Amino acid sequence: MSGYLESQLIILCLNVIYAYGIFLPAASGQLNLGAAGFITIGAYSSAWINASGAPMYIAIPASMLFCAAIAFTIAFPILRTRGVYMVLATFAFAEVVAGLIINLEFLGAAAGYPVESHADYLVVVPVTILVVLLCFFLMSTRLGLAMRSIHDDEAVATLFGVDVRLAKVAAFTLGAALMSLGGALYGHHYNYIETQTFNVLLSIYILLYVLLGGTQTAWGPLVGAAFFTVVPEALRQIATASGHAWIADSRFIFFGAIIVLMMVFRPEGLVTRTMVDRAATPFGGGRSGAAPAARTA
């Protein structure tokens, strides 16, 4: 595989893993703008464990456990907040993590931290596939059904016996573990990490991949991350090749504009529930349309 393609494939894989980490809470109606925080924890803890002598294959799962433990602890207070408050709380969490790491001398502080073991695409790609399969499986289970019910109507889900808090905490914690996995793989692939890489913009982009891909089905984050990783890059390639460098420079302007327009014309994301069902049963499908139910509280 050519170096360029490989590097792009790695970026795509990491974005997909991150996106699933945000998708799991989003599918149950929680907006998490703290991706960077969990990715940082994953990257640094795996690197540190690795540096302390454990092989990568132990360091990565250990970092996932560590991050999950942190997420589990903060999930109870954070999930008490809702809506805009939860967006802010997760955002603040990521900032606190960045603030902590940059002051920890044993993790290299502001100078960054070298990572020992290397993970090439032969590790990253299979792990990504496993993550995708796991999330598809999860969303197909009754737990996934409960999560989607919570997304739609928390009060009614409770009345049918769904342990709303447990499901939310599970989704949040599992998502954090996945982001930690992504962060750890990032560290082991590039063999160098610094907190500045995992900034607010990263959290924003990941949240956007998920919301633009669609939160109704497990296809959403995959399609969202792939679309918004591949298209800008392809645009850059085409533009540079054809001598219009300014298009390459301004591709993110188009990206932003696409987001704005999508919210007007296709707010439910690229992939919807109805679409997946219709694709699965090309002849059995019936009436279509996606008008939201007229519902009063």
Added chain:
Amino acid sequence: MDLSQLPQQIVNGLMLGGVYVMVAVAFTLIIGMLNFLNFTVPALFMLAAVLMWAILEGHGIALDLTAIAVLLVLAMMVADRLQQARLPPPVKTVGALGLVAGACVFLWLTLSFRPGPAVFAWLDGAVGAGGRWFLGIVVALATVAVLSLLIERFTYRYMKAKYGDATEHALPLVSSLGFLIVIEHTVISTWGSDALTTESPFGNASFEVGPVLFSVPQLLSLILSLAIVFGLSVMLKTTKLGRALRSIAERPDTAPLMGVEVGRIVPVVYVIAGLLCATAGILFTINYTTVDAYIGDTVATVAIAGMVLGGLGNVWGAIVGAMLIGMVEVMSIYMVGATFKKIPIWGLLLLILIVRPTGLFGHTAIGKGKF
């Protein structure tokens, strides 16, 4: 630690808080009215600061960008009128196509001829160096005001119709993030992502009171921003517009029944919020003389913490909260070190959100339902 520096640090904290005040109030206005966290606020702050810098430094391309922004919004307004007008559909279609074509031609002409530098050089010659000041302020305010109208359409007006279920309250948040990306990358692709510096116009004018050094521009900006914000909150209390705003904030469903024209008021809120950010941005450039494409992310988001501290939707709370956050930032830099400042600021925010989400000043029921 040298305690003799403490009074000076307190003053510095207040000055920094002064920068956050207007941005925090801009956030809080939109959240209070429309229940949505407007991420274009940091972008508009940054844009105004960079435009001010660009004009002071003589970058004529800033005028081109302004022209494009104005054009976009004009086209949008004409399109709205066209849509509402009682004309046969084919005429509307032709009109819309003509509008798009006209806009494209204008865009192409602007981008290929770049008239900005020439216009700028002419203005410079005609008015003299002081003219840049005036021009910078006018361009920054005008661009942001005009963009606010554009943003209002895409985060609020065009989206209203699709409201009605659980996912969709995230929509305005997402489009505001889209605008954030567009604005940031417009600046980056024009001027790069490195620090941009200019000369301090007031020099280092300052005076001493006892052990404390007051920088004149900083003091003036603090006074100015407090005056603007106080004026605004008085306006919210006393005028007809203020009453309309509050009735939308408190009872969005019944406000229209009480004769409040929501569709006309909301753009006004966006423009007010935009002008607040723009003023903050302009003052930032004048005071700190160094800006970059990311000051929205690094500076203006801190104002969010201040706003939450004061309670979402609470203008007076935002003022106090922003001053407090400025103080926390300066104090933690003073006592522990610059790299440390994120922990107290965001830790405090996290704590407040968990322990007392209504903020320091008690109950506001705003911002709970939607994102």
Added chain:
Amino acid sequence: MADNVLSIEGLHKSFGGLKVIDDVGFAVKRGSRTALIGPNGAGKTTVFNLLTGVYPVDEGTMVLDGRDITRVPAKDRVIFGMSRSFQNIRLMPHLSTVENVMLGQHARARRLGDLLYPLGLMPGNRWARAAKEALEDAGLETYPGQVVANLPYGVQKRIEVVRAMISQPKLLLLDEPAAGLNQVEAQQLLALLEKVSASGVTLLVVEHDMHFVHNLCDHVAVLNFGKKIFEGTPAQVNDDPLVREAYLGSDTSMAGQQNAAPAAGAADAP
């Protein structure tokens, strides 16, 4: 007490100083079809909300099948054998019809193995089959990917009933199930409820349509301004002076509805 599925005593609830439920007590006999009626704003939905744990009670006790549920968390009450439908349709808009019904099975699938069973990957699994059968029993056809939001109001109303039913409750709480249904749909609903009742489920129904109540129910409790003003058989309810007074001038005229010609299928009503 074993012959009462539900007994409520001394129930009180206020919202910010407004007494909405004031010392309400009644019992629902096992296997009965009890109606809870009253003018608009009488507090009927609030009784359901207190029973299912949407709001905590201020005072009073609620005993379901011999067990005190007053302090049981809302999510556990369905396990004790009670489920409900809603006055305003509360189906999940992003779930298909079958999935909506499968949510009703949640209380019976709380083991880890059930929670992690890949329903979506096994189209013919027993949960989905049960849900489809229940829908068919209710006369509702389904197709894959059916979005509930696009279905007619009457169909959505009945899906709600099926969703509540499939949790196999001892007591089924229905909040105005016939509201907004046309004659034919109301008859289908009546037939469905007859069948449910015959299978041993006790019904507690809030309903404004007195014709429907007369056809379905064997026992009636009447609320007015948060107080119980009457309890007895449907035949007695019209003659009660307090009830007459409560309804006088309100938009639901009992006399008018009671005199309405009985529709087809009413013969097998008690």
